[in-house]
Amino acid sequence: MILQFIISMFATLSFAVLFAAPKSELVFCGLTGAIGWLVYLIGMNFDFGTALANLTATFALTVISRIIAAVRKNPVTIYLITGIFPLVPGAGIYYTSYYFIMNDMNEFSHYGMQTIKVAGAIVLGIIFGFALPQSWFNALHRRGR
Amino acid sequence: MAVTKEILALAVEMGDALLRNGAEVYRVEDTVMHILKAYEIENYDVYVLSNGIFASANEDRDDACSMIRHVPLGTTHLGRIAALNQLSREICSHDCSLIDAWTRLDECKSIPFGKQSIHVFFCGLGCGCFSYLFGGMPLDAVISFFVGMLLQLFLFGLKRHKNSKFITNILGSALVTLLSLVVLSLGAPILYDKVIIGSIMPLVPGIALTTSIRDFFNGDYLSGAIHMIDAILTAFCIAVGVGAVITIYRFVMGGALLA
Known part of the structure; x- marks a missing residue:
């Protein structure tokens, strides 16, 4: 679990470099990604199912990004965009197209539906995360504008 | 005035x-x-x-x-x-x-992007890490690291020719698939699907998806739709690139099914 945490941190951090995040924020980008992935893993361990695990993970991720953004006085986008990468259904896209080509319609529809469900769960997770009122986060940076 | x-x-x-x-x-x-x-x-x-x-x-x-x-x-x-x-x-x-x-x-x-060599290295590192996260073995992660570096070099090369985004994504994912199948054919005991999944991560439309959701959430439906279409088309292009190479590979190898 700790190994997974560290590796997901490095994975997110490297993508933050690719999108030219400010150097001082790289560690925080890595941290948000790692926390999101950790929540996802815990969800999977408790048999939440992929969709619900993704939803809780994105929700946690969004809240954490907002907290860090408030403390560090930077746009939320920086942490959210990089942190979301471990959860984006890249594997789903791959398996869906793979089974489509293999003409295995059972597996194709299984993975296709799952990819759509995961994407939907991510959408909901972010939306719930942003539904929390900004005033809760504003308390974290009184010196802001 | x-x-x-x-x-x-x-x-x-x-x-x-x-x-x-x-x-x-x-x-x-x-x-x-x-x-x-x-x-x-x-x-x-x-x-x-x-x-x-x-x-x-x-x-x-x-x-x-x-x-x-x-x-x-x-x-x-x-x-x-x-x-x-x-x-x-x-x-x-x-x-x-x-x-x-x-x-x-x-x-x-005019804040510059980082040096190309740094980008290449971190792209590789990211791909390797993701390949491991999605269930690959350490060997897969290492292969993925090199594939990811090649992918980023390839993307830099394409950038000079002003190709459309579609072509870039199709060619990029095709390259990744091709490389990992080549490694597989050379006899390395890799889970080639984990290598591919890890290495296509730089192309996957995570940003477009996130931005689109946030636009929708703020009531900018038109902008949200623009980004959402961008995300879906990118995902589609990746699928086409991966799919085309696997089909050709099967054809060349005489229909031998991949594990």
């Missing part, structure tokens, strides 16, 4: 820079409005789309002016967004005169 124009130009230019580097519509609109307000323009309208800005100020007075900008979807640069955000904070707290703001804006816009 010319002051209104000057202020509006600054505000719109700033919005332009933000949008170009991948900020979401809400932030751009908010920033433009705050700057106009900070320089004491009361009567203004701002409408931002994910690829355009429309703004007008002091419509009912003699010095009325309006501006339209077309902003093509570009590459995301988070560092510039952060710097611009900082600048807009300073303008709003009146720490920054109009002339200073222009020079600062130019500085923000």
